[in-house]
Amino acid sequence: MAKPILKIKTGISGKPGPYTQTLTNGIVTATSGLTAGELGANLAAGSYGFYIGNTFGQAITFGCEVTIDSTLGGISPSDTKIPTQKALKTFAAAATTAAPVQMMSRYSSGDLAVSGNISVIQSFDTSELSTISGLAYGSVNGLNGSSYFTNTSGNTIHLLICYQITWVGFTPTQGNQSYASREIVRSAWIQLYRPPYDNLTSDMYGFTSLLCPLLASNNPGALTGTQNGSATIELSDGHSFAIQCKNHGTAATSTTNTATINIGTATGPSVTNFNRATRIQIVKV
Amino acid sequence: MARPKPIVKIKRGITTPTTLTAGELGVDLATNRLYIGIASPGNAVTIGAEVDIANTLGTSDNKIATEKAAKEYITSKLATAPQLPKDTLFATILANPAANASSVPQNIDLSSAVIVKSTNMNLEVVEPNSNPTGFFQTTKTEMILNVTYSLQISAINTAFTEGSSYGYWRLAGLRVIDTNTPTNVTYYGMQVVLPVIGNTSVPTFPLPTLISGNACVRLPKYVSGGTQWELQLVYQLRSTDGLLDIGTGGQNNSVNDPPIADAKGIRIQIVKLSET
Numbered sequence: 107m108a109k110p111i112l113k114i115k116t117g118i119s120g121k122p123g124p125y126t127q128t129l130t131n132g133i134v135t136a137t138s139g140l141t142a143g144e145l146g147a148n149l150a151a152g153s154y155g156f157y158i159g160n161t162f163g164q165a166i167t168f169g170c171e172v173t174i175d176s177t178l179g180g181i182s183p184s185d186t187k188i189p190t191q192k193a194l195k196t197f198a199a200a201a202t203t204a205a206p207v208q209m210m211s212r213y214s215s216g217d218l219a220v221s222g223n224i225s226v227i228q229s230f231d232t233s234e235l236s237t238i239s240g241l242a243y244g245s246v247n248g249l250n251g252s253s254y255f256t257n258t259s260g261n262t263i264h265l266l267i268c269y270q271i272t273w274v275g276f277t278p279t280q281g282n283q284s285y286a287s288r289e290i291v292r293s294a295w296i297q298l299y300r301p302p303y304d305n306l307t308s309d310m311y312g313f314t315s316l317l318c319p320l321l322a323s324n325n326p327g328a329l330t331g332t333q334n335g336s337a338t339i340e341l342s343d344g345h346s347f348a349i350q351c352k353n354h355g356t357a358a359t360s361t362t363n364t365a366t367i368n369i370g371t372a373t374g375p376s377v378t379n380f381n382r383a384t385r386i387q388i389v390k391v
Numbered sequence: 392m393a394r395p396k397p398i399v400k401i402k403r404g405i406t407t408p409t410t411l412t413a414g415e416l417g418v419d420l421a422t423n424r425l426y427i428g429i430a431s432p433g434n435a436v437t438i439g440a441e442v443d444i445a446n447t448l449g450t451s452d453n454k455i456a457t458e459k460a461a462k463e464y465i466t467s468k469l470a471t472a473p474q475l476p477k478d479t480l481f482a483t484i485l486a487n488p489a490a491n492a493s494s495v496p497q498n499i500d501l502s503s504a505v506i507v508k509s510t511n512m513n514l515e516v517v518e519p520n521s522n523p524t525g526f527f528q529t530t531k532t533e534m535i536l537n538v539t540y541s542l543q544i545s546a547i548n549t550a551f552t553e554g555s556s557y558g559y560w561r562l563a564g565l566r567v568i569d570t571n572t573p574t575n576v577t578y579y580g581m582q583v584v585l586p587v588i589g590n591t592s593v594p595t596f597p598l599p600t601l602i603s604g605n606a607c608v609r610l611p612k613y614v615s616g617g618t619q620w621e622l623q624l625v626y627q628l629r630s631t632d633g634l635l636d637i638g639t640g641g642q643n644n645s646v647n648d649p650p651i652a653d654a655k656g657i658r659i660q661i662v663k664l665s666e667t
């Protein structure tokens with residue numbers, strides 16, 4: 107290390123340019139920029155750059171305002187500030203900490219009538235849990251009904267959908283059914299709705315079929331029918347989905363929120379097997 | 392640019408300085424590092440280096456990234472980084488339990504479960520104070536889990552007649568239950584499957600019922616002495632079926648249809664989506 111020779115120059119017009127000398131009659135009358143090892147500071151508000159000249163007379167930024175802001179400038183990060191070690195670590199830790207997965211869980215609170223050989227949209231009118239932002243449940247302009255899940259987030263999202271549908275058993279009037287009968291067949295699927303809603307047959311996911319238990323409800327061992335399915339879908343902003351249920355039989359039936367079983371005892375015949383039996387869980391992935 | 396008179400002096404060299412007195416500044420022109428001498432003679436600490444605005448962050452130890460460069464680098468890396476594998480738990484139940492036909496869904500005892508794989512799941516199957524029947528967790532307020540199950544229920548070894556056999560069914564699924572208050576329970580992924588009815592006469596075609604399902608569930612925290620939440624795998628058989636086996640994969644037969652004899656006929660796979 108040689109003896110001290112450097113001094114800090116101050117200025118307010120940004121980063122110094124290459125070092126130059128102005129000669130008048132062979133005498134240096136003015137200089138600009140920084141010579142090797144020479145320091146300069148920019149005092150302009152919002153900048154506060156600190157510079158050093160390298161061996162070629164080029165100014166190098168080697169210091170500027172030190173910030174302890176752990177958001178690293180929020181929405182306006184700066185190229186004229188340097189974060190501290192703690193600020194960097196705090197930002198990186200927050201950015202790499204997994205956020206809780208967003209989930210919506212709903213169930214149907216009652217029965218939903220389904221006529222013979224038609225499909226209906228299942229209602230999930232009661233909310234259990236809802237932490238998904240940008241996913242609305244309700245009606246949609248241009249579609250009938252009020253049981254649609256609609257992406258209102260402004261972005262395309264991906265959802266893991268798990269549904270569970272329970273169908274009522276056969277009434278004593280309907281009697282016991284046969285394996286070979288269409289009366290026991292039910293279907294359910296996830297139906298996407300993309301405006302203008304004219305291509306529904308190609309937007310079906312998680313299709314499942316169910317053969318309902320055959321016994322009429324007044325027989326010991328009679329049970330309601332439950333089916334479940336799942337799928338991961340991509341849902342564009344403004345698009346919707348719903349759970350469609352189809353009764354393939356000719357007789358009217360319904361989905362229900364209460365699974366029942368005939369236990370064939372004096373306290374029977376039919377008792378609740380489990381509640382909230384028609385439900386849906388949606389996870390944003 | 393007009394430059395006022397210098398106010399600070401600095402030593403310069405091309406190596407890390409070793410001769411700075413306390414408070415004296417020095418610069419290494421080879422690296423563009425700035426140093427200040429400290430009280431211990433001959434020692435200096437780095438107090439500045441070249442500031443770099445490149446958001447690709449090079450590999451130099453002689454440069455300092457700006458706030459903007461550091462933020463853009465970190466956020467871009469996060470946005471493009473491959474997703475780490477989720478924490479998972481794969482279990483099989485080797486001790487095939489007898490299936491009790493019942494009037495309510497029955498849980499499969501998971502105490503004999505072989506945990507094939509478990510990565511940081513924080514799920515346990517051995518309760519400290521009661522009958523181990525399912526998975527519980529004591530570490531977090533809640534977990535969101537994606538659970539896939541599969542099980543086999545042995546064949547109905549009885550002759551099929553339209554009148555006596557068509558009442559059979561199998562019901563399987565998952566439930567999250569407060570074992571202290573069993574009425575506080577939610578069933579997920581439940582499904583009914585009608586079995587293939589066996590025939591005791593030759594030729595025999597007894598086939599097992601194969602069931603698998605999937606559901607996303609929320610598992611709250613197990614509180615010792617308080618709420619004891621459990622995730623259980625459940626099944627139900629018609630009460631007149633008598634005792635059957637779960638997980639045996641079915642019986643042999645004499646025709647070209649071998650049994651599905653997977654000894655690990657009960658499986659459960661859990662992916663932890665999040666914990667809070």
